[in-house]
Amino acid sequence: MKKLTLLLLLSFPAALLAEGLPDLGDVSQTVLTPQQERQLGWQSMLQIRNSRQFLEDAEVNDYLNQIGYRLVEHSGEPGSGFEFFALNDYNVNAFAMPGGYVGVNVGLLLTTQSESELAAVLSHEIAHVTQHHTARIIAGTQSSSWESMAALAIAILASRSNSQASQAAIAGVQARAIQQQLDYTRTHEQEADRIGFEVLQKAGFNTHAMPEFLDRLQKATRLLENNAPSYLRTHPVTSDRIADIQNRVQKQPFLLLPDGLDFQLVRTKLIGAQKTPAEAVAYFRDALGARKFGNPVAQRYGLVDALLRDRKVAEAAQELMLLRKQAKPNAMIDSLTGQVKRANGDADALAFYRHAVQTWPQHRALVYDYADLLIRNGQAETAATLLAEQVLKRPGDPLLYQLQARAYGQLNKPLEQHQALAYQYAWQGNLHGAIEQLELAKQAGGSFYQLSTIESDLRELRALMGPGQ
Numbered sequence: 001m002k003k004l005t006l007l008l009l010l011s012f013p014a015a016l017l018a019e020g021l022p023d024l025g026d027v028s029q030t031v032l033t034p035q036q037e038r039q040l041g042w043q044s045m046l047q048i049r050n051s052r053q054f055l056e057d058a059e060v061n062d063y064l065n066q067i068g069y070r071l072v073e074h075s076g077e078p079g080s081g082f083e084f085f086a087l088n089d090y091n092v093n094a095f096a097m098p099g100g101y102v103g104v105n106v107g108l109l110l111t112t113q114s115e116s117e118l119a120a121v122l123s124h125e126i127a128h129v130t131q132h133h134t135a136r137i138i139a140g141t142q143s144s145s146w147e148s149m150a151a152l153a154i155a156i157l158a159s160r161s162n163s164q165a166s167q168a169a170i171a172g173v174q175a176r177a178i179q180q181q182l183d184y185t186r187t188h189e190q191e192a193d194r195i196g197f198e199v200l201q202k203a204g205f206n207t208h209a210m211p212e213f214l215d216r217l218q219k220a221t222r223l224l225e226n227n228a229p230s231y232l233r234t235h236p237v238t239s240d241r242i243a244d245i246q247n248r249v250q251k252q253p254f255l256l257l258p259d260g261l262d263f264q265l266v267r268t269k270l271i272g273a274q275k276t277p278a279e280a281v282a283y284f285r286d287a288l289g290a291r292k293f294g295n296p297v298a299q300r301y302g303l304v305d306a307l308l309r310d311r312k313v314a315e316a317a318q319e320l321m322l323l324r325k326q327a328k329p330n331a332m333i334d335s336l337t338g339q340v341k342r343a344n345g346d347a348d349a350l351a352f353y354r355h356a357v358q359t360w361p362q363h364r365a366l367v368y369d370y371a372d373l374l375i376r377n378g379q380a381e382t383a384a385t386l387l388a389e390q391v392l393k394r395p396g397d398p399l400l401y402q403l404q405a406r407a408y409g410q411l412n413k414p415l416e417q418h419q420a421l422a423y424q425y426a427w428q429g430n431l432h433g434a435i436e437q438l439e440l441a442k443q444a445g446g447s448f449y450q451l452s453t454i455e456s457d458l459r460e461l462r463a464l465m466g467p468g469q
Contacts, residue, residue, distance in 0.1 A: 032098065032135045038081070040135075041099030046429035048087070048103070055086040055106065058364035058399075059332055063266045064104055064122075067115070071123050074202035076130045076195070084122070090274075092217065093230035096125040098135045106270055108231060111217075115263040116200075116209035116255075123196035123203070124210075124235070131195065133188045189241060197248050206255040211245045264298035265332045272302045272309075280306035297327045304336055313343045331360035338369055349373060357386075364397070371403045380410035398424045414444035419454065426461065435461050 032040070048054045055061070064084035072082050082100035090107040097103070102125045104118075112118040128134065193210075201207050214237055217229050272280040284303035287294055300323045307316035320340050327333050334356045341349040353370035360366055367390055374383035384407040391400050401424035408417035418441035425433035435458060442454050 037132065037135050038099035041097040041101040044097050045101055049428055053087045053089055055088045057086065058368065059335065060086045060266055060270070062364055063262050066262070067119055068102065068122050068126070071119060071126055071199050071203050074199050075126050080130070082126070082129070091230040093234060094121050094125055095234060096128040096134065100129050102126065102129065110267060110270055112213065114206070114209055115259040116206035116257060117213040118263070119203065119205040120196070120200055120210040120213055123199040124192050126199060127192040127195035128188070131191055133192070189235060190244065193241060193245055197245065201252065206257050207252045208249050208254050211242060211249055214242060214245070261297065261327070261330055262332060264295045265301055268298040268302040269305060272306050277306055277310035281310055297323065300326060301333060301336065304340065308340060308343060313340065316340050317344055331363040331366065334360060335363065335365045335369065338366065342373060350377060368399060368403065371407070375403070375406050375410060380407040383407040384411065396427050398427045401427070415441045415446040415450060418444065422457070431461055431465050
């Protein structure tokens with residue numbers, strides 16, 4: 001099965017030309033189809049993935065998807081494909097795009113003080129998607145071409161994440177007046193609150209977290225002399241909204257829920273990343289010494305990570321022994337353990353990864369590190385087998401293809417190497433690079449089936465590029 005087929009179904013404009021665009025003359029009668037919404041969201045995701053804002057951290061993004069899908073299961077569209085991802089942006093904000101793409105700024109992750117607060121934000125964004133609010137905004141502009149709608153989708157993305165970028169994006173769509181249509185209406189926000197509240201409740205989170213988070217942001221606004229956090233600007237909070245949420249909450253019991261360890265570990269990892277390695281070491285040593293705040297398991301995890309970044313491997317190994325005694329089995333701690341073993345040159349590192357990947361087969365960070373270590377140790381055949389299995393599970397993961405290309409290069413399989421690089425580039429939106437790699441793969445020679453697949457992929461990519469490209 002060709003990996004580019006999924007691209008054709010989900011991604012690029014040429015794939016949807018046959019379906020045709022909706023007549024946007026009467027917004028009350030038409031909205032974008034689910035496939036067109038997915039296409040618009042993917043166009044924006046290409047912009048994000050190719051920018052410095054996208055946080056390339058599999059553990060943070062996997063955690064967001066874990067919580068996100070727990071909520072999606074209780075939404076009005078439980079079978080819809082969602083993707084939750086983090087942006088390396090310390091402004092407090094989150095946003096939803098058509099097709100189920102939900103972005104969360106690092107700043108918001110660090111501002112939430114409980115897993116239920118994070119879930120409250122995600123449930124609100126999920127409701128914007130399932131109610132097709134952004135799609136209706138785009139339809140309401142009465143743009144008649146796919147290019148205009150794709151540009152609007154990117155402008156809306158920019159408005160959600162960065163107000164200055166929003167102005168630049170909007171200028172490209174020739175409509176400053178569009179800015180008035182980019183923000184969610186009061187009706188949209190109230191609907192997202194109501195539906196998000198129901199999703200939060202059904203998923204078993206503490207519903208009181210929803211007004212608590214908004215209340216804390218409002219207090220922060222007053223302290224910042226009316227310099228409101230981005231979340232309050234892109235999701236305007238009115239007294240009516242707050243009163244409505246509080247009224248719903250009062251009818252619900254207060255659930256004293258312990259946060260999952262991964263919530264604590266992800267936040268700890270992000271806190272450490274804000275600091276230099278030496279500063280992070282000092283911060284977590286102080287936190288452990290004071291024993292007055294925070295989770296000691298998460299704090300020691302942060303200390304081990306900081307020591308490793310500070311190249312104090314022996315100290316990191318000592319602290320890791322204490323951490324593993326303190327903590328229950330956990331994939332993120334196993335991932336950190338593998339990194340310490342590699343840095344320390346432990347002879348059992350490969351055996352450790354083999355067992356860890358079997359224990360946590362969905363944990364991408366472990367898979368990446370294990371495949372990398374196999375290749376570095378001359379076991380490219382084993383790595384290629386592992387990666388082929390992973391690609392079947394996650395055909396849209398560029399890093400898997402990148403690792404595949406390295407393994408095939410070591411095995412002296414140029415056709416497979418260039419083919420893997422082509423899929424990596426295609427999923428990153430670099431169609432020119434993908435075509436170049438497939439041409440190189442074709443020159444390497446291969447079986448009739450392999451060459452036929454390459455020719456088919458080339459035809460698809462060239463069609464997606466459009467005439468004259």
